[in-house]
Amino acid sequence: xxxxxxxxxxxxxxxxxxxxxxxxxxxxxxxxxxxxxxxxxxxxxxxxxxxxxxxxxxxxxxxxxxxxxxxxxxxxxxxxxxxxxxxxxxxxxxxxxxxxxxxxxxxxxxxxxxxxxxxxxxxxxxxxxxxxxxxxxxxxxxxxxxxxxxxxxxxxxxxxxxxxxxxxxxxxxxxxxxxxxxxxxxxxxxxxxxxxxxxxxxxxxxxxxxxxxxxxxxxxxxxxxxxxxxxxxxxxxxxxxxxxxxxxxxxxxxxxxxxxxxxxxxxxxxxxxxxxxxxxxx
Amino acid sequence: xxxxxxxxxxxxxxxxxxxxxxxxxxxxxxxxxxxxxxxxxxxxxxxxxxxxxxxxxxxxxxxxxxxxxxxxxxxxxxxxxxxxxxxxxxxxxxxxxxxxxxxxxxxxxxxxxxxxxxxxxxxxxxxxx
Amino acid sequence: xxxxxxxxxxxxxxxxxxxxxxxxxxxxxxxxxxxxxxxxxxxxxxxxxxxxxxxxxxxxxxxxxxxxxxxxxxxxxxxxxxxxxxxxxxxxxxxxxxxxxxxxxxxxxxxxxxxxxxxxxxxxxxxxxxxxxxxxxxxxxxxxxxxxxxxxxxxxxxxxxxxxxxxxxxxxxxxxxxxxxxxxxxxxxxxxxxxxxxxxxxxxxxxxxxxxxxxxxxxxxxxxxxxxxxxxxxxxxxxxxxxxxxxxxxxxxxxxxxxxxxxxxxxxxxxxxxxxxxxxxxxxxxxxxxxxxxxxxxxxxxxxxxxxxxxxxxxxxxxxxxxxxxxxxxxxxxxxxxxxxxxxxxxxxxxxxxxxxxxxxxxxxxxxxxxxxxxxxxxxxxxxxx
Numbered sequence: 001x002x003x004x005x006x007x008x009x010x011x012x013x014x015x016x017x018x019x020x021x022x023x024x025x026x027x028x029x030x031x032x033x034x035x036x037x038x039x040x041x042x043x044x045x046x047x048x049x050x051x052x053x054x055x056x057x058x059x060x061x062x063x064x065x066x067x068x069x070x071x072x073x074x075x076x077x078x079x080x081x082x083x084x085x086x087x088x089x090x091x092x093x094x095x096x097x098x099x100x101x102x103x104x105x106x107x108x109x110x111x112x113x114x115x116x117x118x119x120x121x122x123x124x125x126x127x128x129x130x131x132x133x134x135x136x137x138x139x140x141x142x143x144x145x146x147x148x149x150x151x152x153x154x155x156x157x158x159x160x161x162x163x164x165x166x167x168x169x170x171x172x173x174x175x176x177x178x179x180x181x182x183x184x185x186x187x188x189x190x191x192x193x194x195x196x197x198x199x200x201x202x203x204x205x206x207x208x209x210x211x212x213x214x215x216x217x218x219x220x221x222x223x224x225x226x227x228x229x230x231x232x233x234x235x236x237x238x239x240x241x242x243x244x245x246x247x248x249x250x251x252x253x254x255x256x257x258x259x260x261x262x263x264x265x266x267x268x269x270x271x272x273x274x275x276x277x278x279x280x281x282x
Numbered sequence: 283x284x285x286x287x288x289x290x291x292x293x294x295x296x297x298x299x300x301x302x303x304x305x306x307x308x309x310x311x312x313x314x315x316x317x318x319x320x321x322x323x324x325x326x327x328x329x330x331x332x333x334x335x336x337x338x339x340x341x342x343x344x345x346x347x348x349x350x351x352x353x354x355x356x357x358x359x360x361x362x363x364x365x366x367x368x369x370x371x372x373x374x375x376x377x378x379x380x381x382x383x384x385x386x387x388x389x390x391x392x393x394x395x396x397x398x399x400x401x402x403x404x405x406x407x408x409x410x411x
Numbered sequence: 412x413x414x415x416x417x418x419x420x421x422x423x424x425x426x427x428x429x430x431x432x433x434x435x436x437x438x439x440x441x442x443x444x445x446x447x448x449x450x451x452x453x454x455x456x457x458x459x460x461x462x463x464x465x466x467x468x469x470x471x472x473x474x475x476x477x478x479x480x481x482x483x484x485x486x487x488x489x490x491x492x493x494x495x496x497x498x499x500x501x502x503x504x505x506x507x508x509x510x511x512x513x514x515x516x517x518x519x520x521x522x523x524x525x526x527x528x529x530x531x532x533x534x535x536x537x538x539x540x541x542x543x544x545x546x547x548x549x550x551x552x553x554x555x556x557x558x559x560x561x562x563x564x565x566x567x568x569x570x571x572x573x574x575x576x577x578x579x580x581x582x583x584x585x586x587x588x589x590x591x592x593x594x595x596x597x598x599x600x601x602x603x604x605x606x607x608x609x610x611x612x613x614x615x616x617x618x619x620x621x622x623x624x625x626x627x628x629x630x631x632x633x634x635x636x637x638x639x640x641x642x643x644x645x646x647x648x649x650x651x652x653x654x655x656x657x658x659x660x661x662x663x664x665x666x667x668x669x670x671x672x673x674x675x676x677x678x679x680x681x682x683x684x685x686x687x688x689x690x691x692x693x694x695x696x697x698x699x700x701x702x703x704x705x706x707x708x709x710x711x712x713x714x715x716x717x718x719x720x721x722x723x724x725x726x727x728x729x730x731x732x733x734x735x736x737x738x739x740x741x742x743x744x745x746x747x748x749x750x751x752x753x754x755x756x757x758x759x760x761x762x763x764x765x766x767x768x769x770x771x772x773x774x775x776x777x778x779x780x781x782x783x784x785x786x787x788x789x790x791x792x793x794x795x796x797x
Contacts, residue, residue: 073405081455081456082450082454082455082456083450083455083456084455084456085456091753095753095754095755096753098753098754099675099676099754101675125597125598125599128534128535129535129536129537129597130532130535131526131527131532131535131537131538131541132523132526132527132529132530132532133530133532134526138355140355145352145353147352147353148352148403149348149352150523150526150530151519151520151523152518152519152520152521152523152524152526152527153449153518153519153520153521153523154514154517154518154519154537155459155460155519156535156537156593158459159459159460159597159599159600159747160597160599161599161752162597162598162599162600162752163599163752164456164457164751164752164753167456168449168456168459168519169448169519170448170449170450170454170455171447171448171450172402172448174402182405184405185373185374185405185407186405187373187403187404187405188402188403188405189403190399190402190403190520191447191448191450191519192448192449192518192519192520193519193520194519201355205355205357246598246599246752249598249599250598251598
């Protein structure tokens with residue numbers, strides 16, 4: 001009896017494994033019948049943030065972050081920084097570019113508010129490490145997308161992101177006080193998935209600008225297609241000195257920051273001597 | 283066979299336990315009638331697809347919509363029934379007509395004892411709350 | 412053979428009972444974590460991997476270390492290890508299972524774990540780590556089952572098993588290399604961005620794993636008539652010594668590169684670990700303890716007199732395991748996140764539920780190890796009557 005009992009158990013175990021395996025294969029072949037992405041001309045979407053136009057305590061900063069967080073139902077765990085979720089936020093210039101260590105920079109420039117968000121890199125480390133392709137770079141326009149139905153919450157993308165752009169839902173976002181009443185029909189996310197800015201992909205599909213850009217009426221933030229040589233972003237990048245965060249890592253971030261150029265010093269320090277300039281700014 | 287008595291007795295207990303849902307239901311009172319689903323408040327008489335198709339396939343259709351919208355950035359769906367195009371959205375399109383989620387969606391889900399977690403994330407529009 | 416784990420002395424069953432109690436407590440904590448979310452841990456937006464992933468990293472090393480007995484015996488016919496290989500494999504199996512459990516409890520959406528297999532992603536190291544660990548578990552189960560059942564029937568193992576055993580040798584190296592690859596390819600985490608990470612992982616694995624094996628062998632010697640033999644213990648002790656020496660050397664190499672170059676984003680993490688940074692020095696006493704234990708273990712192990720004295724050897728092995736556990740299971744993962752990408756220092760310390768779940772997983776590993784060792788000893792008819 002002993003030998004055939006072992007044989008029976010082995011047979012039962014292998015049968016279960018076989019059924020499970022074949023189910024997985026069947027699901028996989030079904031899943032691979034995915035739709036071809038729409039054949040659009042490849043865009044390269046980018047954002048230019050004009051740091052010259054922001055000052056400390058600028059009301060616009062809150063308008064920008066609120067516009068994004070409100071339309072996307074981003075939870076605000078105000079008293080609970082451990083669980084913080086943010087898609088776009090402000091850091092001091094010195095902190096945003098901390099490796100530069102601006103020792104002798106004027107205080108107000110050191111603390112110049114710098115808007116930070118996902119850089120939608122051309123060469124994103126986050127999409128490289130995701131084990132389920134829950135995050136990927138869209139070929140059609142370069143947006144680094146999120147699929148919250150597929151995310152397993154391993155947080156590897158957060159580990160890989162050099163910019164701290166991503167947040168994890170440590171708890172149910174609907175428990176946040178600001179989401180007691182939900183005003184936007186954009187889905188909330190659930191506890192256990194990673195989230196970040198998606199360049200307002202739902203608004204892009206309607207031909208609209210990202211929510212943060214829309215509240216800017218003086219080109220404080222400019223959004224557009226780098227593959228279009230006539231776009232505003234291309235002109236800005238041609239004519240202004242811009243920096244990107246941690247460029248040496250090869251991630252090719254697509255969020256650019258216009259930093260002070262000599263002509264604009266007139267705004268902040270009119271008495272300063274500027275050589276060979278007509279004054280004013282482009 | 284060794285221990286025949288114990289094995290047969292154990293098997294009998296197992297069979298009784300494993301088939302308990304069947305004989306429990308058979309012996310209970312008659313189940314309630316299938317729920318009557320309300321018609322859309324906006325008077326629309328045509329759904330995205332035929333009623334019978336939706337009854338059996340709405341879950342698969344929603345999964346297909348989910349992947350097409352999120353992963354392929356394609357947001358319009360052409361109905362096989364009418365050829366009309368619809369925006370693929372649970373909150374906007376489906377609940378745009380079937381506004382009373384508790385009477386429409388939950389009625390059958392509760393009856394069938396299924397608990398889809400779509401609503402943990404997808405927002406129920408104001409009218410339905 | 413499995414039924415041999417289901418009979419035992421009072422001491423055996425008391426031990427099993429204690430483990431089951433611990434496991435029960437941990438499972439309850441995990442259900443709480445599953446419903447509330449990982450907010451009940453000490454993790455935060457900046458330190459997203461902590462105790463769970465650190466334990467996974469340490470245990471992958473322990474799992475890989477079975478190769479240190481398999482390689483000499485099967486590849487080089489080192490007969491002294493003949494009786495040890497099953498103990499090594501029966502240590503690797505619970506170690507791999509614990510690795511998988513630590514990953515599972517760390518996931519935000521564990522019910523979606525099958526997505527890793529439904530949507531295989533060949534450019535993700537995490538996918539390959541899953542494949543490697545799963546394959547290694549299957550390999551070890553197959554190898555240990557067929558070698559032990561052949562031993563039971565007093566027969567040599569089947570011939571087709573040999574290539575599978577030989578496959579497990581590079582596979583063991585690969586599981587820990589791919590785990591190192593999780594960390595070592597991330598430009599945004601300069602503390603881990605070092606070519607020596609994988610070699611360091613392997614060196615520390617081949618020190619900690621055999622050290623645990625030696626301690627287990629001594630314990631088995633006490634409760635059974637099984638004696639691994641002086642040569643087996645002495646050779647294993649030499650392996651631990653060489654591996655630990657190489658590991659300490661690698662650590663010194665890392666310290667040199669960081670400190671001599673003076674590059675702030677490299678120095679900052681070491682400073683955080685050993686001196687504290689911006690007032691955050693929770694890990695400093697642990698790291699110094701780890702370093703002192705490492706030196707002490709080397710003094711004990713390098714000296715042939717103390718290495719050959721089994722009391723000193725036990726002490727040296729405990730020192731090795733503790734030192735390397737602190738290094739991998741506490742320091743390495745947390746320090747990758749502090750300072751964060753903005754240069755800010757953040758605090759992380761595991762919470763009580765986090766500890767409870769971790770201890771419970773170790774208890775599950777101990778339970779499996781106990782059962783497997785019991786089977787092996789019973790098969791050999793060597794269990795002492797209580």
